[in-house]
Amino acid sequence: MTAFHKMDEPDHRNRLDAMVQGVLGTGMDRPDGPEKVTGSATYAHDGQVAGMLHGVMVRATIAKGRLEHIDAQAVEALPGVRAVLHGDRFLRNPAQGTANEAPVQGSRDIAYLGQPVALVVADRFEQARHGAQSVTLRYSEESASVAPDAETAEVPDKKQSSAGDLAAAMDRAAFCVDAVYTTPGHNSAAMEPHAAIAAWEGDLLTVRASCQMLKYNVNELADALGVDPEHVRILSPFVGGGFGSKLGISPETVAAALAARALGQPVAVALSRQQVFEATMRRSETRQHIRLAADAEGRLTGIGHEALVSNLEGEDFSEPVTQATPFLYRGENRLIGHRISRVNRTCAGSVRAPGEAVGVTALEIAMDELATAAGIDPVDLRRRNIPERDPGEDRPFSSHMLRAALDDGAAAFGWENRPQGGARQGDWLAGCGMSSASRVNMIGKSSARVTLHPDGTALVETDMTDIGTGTYAILNQIAAEMLGLPPARVKVRLGDSDLPKSAGSGGSWGASSAGSSVFLACERIRQDIAERCGCDEGTLTLKDGMAIADNRARPLAQVLAGAPLQAEGEIDKGKTSEAVRQATFGAFFAEVAVNAVTGETRLRRMHGSFAAGRILNAKTARSQCLGGMTFGIGMALTEELIHDPRDGHIVNHDLAEYHLPVNADVPQLSVNLLEERDPWANPMQAKGIGELGICGAGACIVNAIHDATGIRVRHLPATLDKLLEGLDRLDDLG
Amino acid sequence: MQTKLTINGKSHNLNADTRTTLLDALRNHLGMTGTKKGCDHGQCGACTVIVNGRRINSCLTLACMHDGNEVTTIEGLGTVDDLSPLQRAFVAHDGFQCGYCTPGQICSATAMLEEIKAGWPSHVSADLNAEIALSDAEIAERMSGNLCRCAAYPNIVEAIRTVAQGGRT
Amino acid sequence: MRSFHYERAADTPDAVAACAAGATIIAGGTNLLDLMKREVVQPERLIDITRLDLRTIESAEGGLSIGALVSNSDLAAHRDVRRDWPVLAQALLSGASGQLRNKATTGGNLLQRTRCYYFQDSAMPCNKREPGSGCHALGGATRLHAILGGSDACIATHPSDMAVAMTMLDASLDIIGKDGASRRLRLRDFYRLPGDTPHIETVLQPGDLIAKVVLPPPAGGRQTYRKVRDRASYAFALVSVAARIELAEGRIADASLAFGGIAPRPWHDPAVDRLLVGEVPSAALFARVADVLLDGAAPQEGNAFKVPLLRRTLTATLNELCREIPQ
The missing domain is CATH 3.30.365.10 (Aldehyde oxidase/xanthine dehydrogenase, molybdopterin binding domain)
Structure with missing residues (x-):
């Protein structure tokens, strides 16, 4: 029943x-x-089975072109190597979240440097790895577009919207902000690299894989293999982190299944850390033009948010940067713009809180700029701009807890009694900042x-x-x-x-x-x-x-x-997802110390107050918030995919040079979970909390840096090089 | 190549390609998959094990170089029914989420507490010659070789601090 | 990683002989295996020296003799090092992670290879990895790269912290050659600049084995290691300064400085040390020192920030060391 x-x-x-x-x-x-x-x-690669072979993937080393020849023979002659496999069914990209069908397949057409093009299978992992490194590829190379370009970007109609007259509102505004913010690409960098162990029994396939959404993943995998989904079983009892990177199937899963079928033996394929960076989803870099117009009391009269993002040709996904902008704050004159530049870079897809993670962050830096310009306390500025109804679509909110979160967070952090911005202790300048959090709920x-x-x-x-x-x-x-x-x-x-x-x-x-x-x-x-x-x-x-x-x-x-x-x-x-605006809200507060000599920023403390309907487990919900906030710390201070200017490849494709926050970067963080029930969300009256903690988190840190130094960083991450010039000026003043 | 290893008190004879790292020997040859591969280049700490009393990255050492050595892996620290104090504290303080970095964190913390007992200073020790004060900053610095993307760092520090102070969880 | 022949050295002559016959030494392995996995280096023969008796730290010649196999952890924790050469303990403790320091050795640390993205990726051109293939860092991503001492062929930096402190301390190396004879070499003369042969990084000859590092007797004054990096821990230096300043009657009686993260080798400029000696500490003096140090700096677009960063870090370090010690 x-x-x-x-x-x-x-x-x-x-x-x-x-x-x-x-x-x-x-x-x-x-x-x-x-x-x-x-x-x-047991994670994907832990379910080792008898007679298992090991496969290692081979990557393309050009940004665009056609793979003319793979010299398989020499590699197949190496000790232990069973086969060099490639072909039309191998994945070019991972699948986007909820794709429910195979992503782009085929090893021949090369769309980005790092694209998987073949699999070498051997008795032992060491043999397969050396085999993969020994494969010679011959290409015909074509000229690639490796950097996003606003001029040639696509402007999809359904992603543009406007109401009123923003330009006029900017003209009339008592205070305004008009600035461009950029965020770099990010990698989910789950600690478990994508891995799969595939085994066939007759025409029945069982894959132990690292997947977030099995219902869709089964169909994606079956479609990629050309088999009946009924014949595919995926086991993912434990997943070593996902953050969006395992929403859809990725190249190793299809490769393992194809190899196991071709060789009649179970095959394990794990991506190397470098391959995780190059061949699974990246969060697109963004360029965000934000305009805020406010009256003399700091009430917003206009909001403009125009984004440029990138992805491979033909990919539907584009980072929904402005997702929360239509409803976060009031203002009758509104403009949303969205452009997608087609580039030969690793596929862009979901990384924790696609959209709000970077969009709310930039918007919340802009709000801080407005608070400074208007001489209004940044918490108060937000309080003054909480809309009664969803201003984008003129519908009610299912529940709205931003004010409660701002009040609770300010009290918990001690916002009123925060240290004076710029207070100096030795070489360190102290500063505090805050930002709002919001994420759509579904x-x-x-x-x-x-x-x-x-x-x-x-x-x-x-x-x-x-x-x-x-x-x-x-x-x-x-x-x-x-x-x-x-x-x-x-x-x-x-x-x-x-x-x-x-x-x-x-x-x-x-x-x-x-x-x-x-x-x-x-x-x-x-x-x-x-x-x-x-x-x-x-x-x-x-x-x-x-x-x-x-x-x-x-x-x-x-x-x-x-x-x-x-x-x-x-x-x-059902209808409740359209009838009302459902969202989660929160507020972040941070205190930083900026080294007046070197520009190094150290987070001293950070607080988040969040409302997400009924909290199902206070401990795990808090941990989800800690995780989101720490993603925010990384976004604010250290994380950046660096693309080579000539071929677009990710040069810092490992954990030594893509700087996730380490333990010493993260002080004791505090989290308050607010009491809320949202009857529109579901019968439990609970809402999602896994991503709220990142949505705007980076902004409170960047705003705290401004409080400490007077330096406004608009291009994340706020690495020390971006502060040096401003610190020079401070020296001159001091 | 033949290599004799004592792992969690039990003797093992490994016969593997010289290229086999200690990590891959544990996982792919000896069936001990508790030790995880997160980066394979000493950049994340997920593969941390204790060799002859010291924590190391098992991905950056050849199994054959450890002939005659004593290796302790996560499987040797406790079992589901008999957790070590640190394992218990990690559960109580939610010192993990996905759990993938956790065996490495716990092996690392186990050996790290011994390093503190031995009086080793760290980068954040204000006085290199003084006794180590077990502050959160000391724990965090010493645990910075173990990345956690779920970012359970504050909880990891709490768990370790509790055990180090002899507290029950 | 290519297949290789593995052997364990029974004693030093054994190791030297294998080395002379073309074997690559493996000790801690933390850097070598990292590079072998990427096939950045592909030795056919490995000689494991970890069972040799080179793990001793002992007083010698008024200074300290450190066996090449002493781990970074043991060296940093050694009482004499902490007391008499704190700059070295600080440098060691600012490097890598607890796990890596337990494995990494003194000799290996001196010989670790650059973190240049293009050197580390065997699909990219790199004159250091593949002489004549070109330097892809030029025109590429250069955050990690050199502003001093580079060439048209290579702008890679040396990543060690320990070696910077040892360079400042004017340590020497005892090297056993293939004839079995030991010779001594100042660390300051050990590394070569890339010129047009960036693949040759030191003056070591085939068959040479580093047996010891010898620190000179403890010098007076105050010393410190200041490392600037992109996160609070577990990151390579963007810029680092190892410095020792001895004051007497308000003047600088002796000075020694070395720098990391900015050059293909731990950077020591005798003119900088000379400029300080005999002078009264002042902002103007420190500015002059920075000018001399940075004279000839050739930054790229991606690492131009290292010029002001080094200037600021140097000045702050000197200020700190010249400050009156509160009684």
């Missing part, structure tokens, strides 16, 4: 708050924790199966993934809460494409979507129990394995009478 629910109406019942097990929302330890801390959690179609066993244990099953987000914990808690069971009596099975199909992990929708499906399945089971107890589901109490109705408590085992109860729940988005 399936309980299906489409979110056409807000669900005001708030059923979860009526439950009494007291598990949901607590900071319960992750049930998968012991496996992770002992090395017994759900996707998602199913789960829940079985309540007669022994009073429950099993939750879905093809949903836990990419570090805490899925194992929260689905356990939802089921435990609804069914009145201690969490130890609930088992959660994830990451197997044979299980009911979920929305997958991505776009911050995983917890809401998969969680709601578990909620629905449990609700159906509760109805069944209520019926057996002769009561209404609304009056049934389930706690600690007991069913309580009409002042009578019975053990579940007795109610079930030896037979399990099973239900499937399925949620889908």
